[in-house]
Amino acid sequence: xxxxxxxxxxxxxxxxxxxxxxxxxxxxxxxxxxxxxxxxxxxxxxxxxxxxxxxxxxxxxxxxxxxxxxxxxxxxxxxxxxxxxxxxxxxxxxxxxxxxxxxxxxxxxxxxxxxxxxxxxxxxxxxxxxxxxxxxxxxxxxxxxxxxxx
Numbered sequence: 001x002x003x004x005x006x007x008x009x010x011x012x013x014x015x016x017x018x019x020x021x022x023x024x025x026x027x028x029x030x031x032x033x034x035x036x037x038x039x040x041x042x043x044x045x046x047x048x049x050x051x052x053x054x055x056x057x058x059x060x061x062x063x064x065x066x067x068x069x070x071x072x073x074x075x076x077x078x079x080x081x082x083x084x085x086x087x088x089x090x091x092x093x094x095x096x097x098x099x100x101x102x103x104x105x106x107x108x109x110x111x112x113x114x115x116x117x118x119x120x121x122x123x124x125x126x127x128x129x130x131x132x133x134x135x136x137x138x139x140x141x142x143x144x145x146x147x148x149x150x
Contacts, residue, residue: 002030002052002092009091024088031055053093053134060089060138097135099144105132106141106148118149 010025035055039045063086070079096106109127113120124145129138 002049006092020084021088024085031059056089056093085086102141102144106145121145121149
């Protein structure tokens with residue numbers, strides 16, 4: 001389980017005296033605990049690894065957005081800190097599909113669903129997320145779907 005890997009990495013980082021890495025790993029653990037608490041009241045709780053991956057994907061997306069904003073604002077030291085956290089977060093995410101692989105999958109789903117235009121975008125994105133949500137940055141993927149259906 002990914003959760004156990006994160007705990008082990010935290011212990012290793014603490015023993016090695018890697019303060020920044022330890023802080024990032026503790027932040028990840030805290031976010032996962034927050035999601036655990038949210039899941040207690042959920043009608044349909046997520047599977048453990050799915051919950052961890054979803055949490056990590058959201059954290060990675062937030063870091064990418066923050067990096068972009070900090071760079072635009074000329075705050076490179078803050079952008080560097082966010083980049084360092086992003087590297088740690090991405091360590092625990094499954095390998096992401098390449099853009100070419102994503103396009104091929106989109107074409108397959110488009111053919112299966114009989115999608116022809118922009119009105120079918122929601123169906124294609126939903127199916128793409130259901131099949132490959134953990135392996136994709138859905139922000140980029142939805143842009144590729146839009147291009148494929150245009």
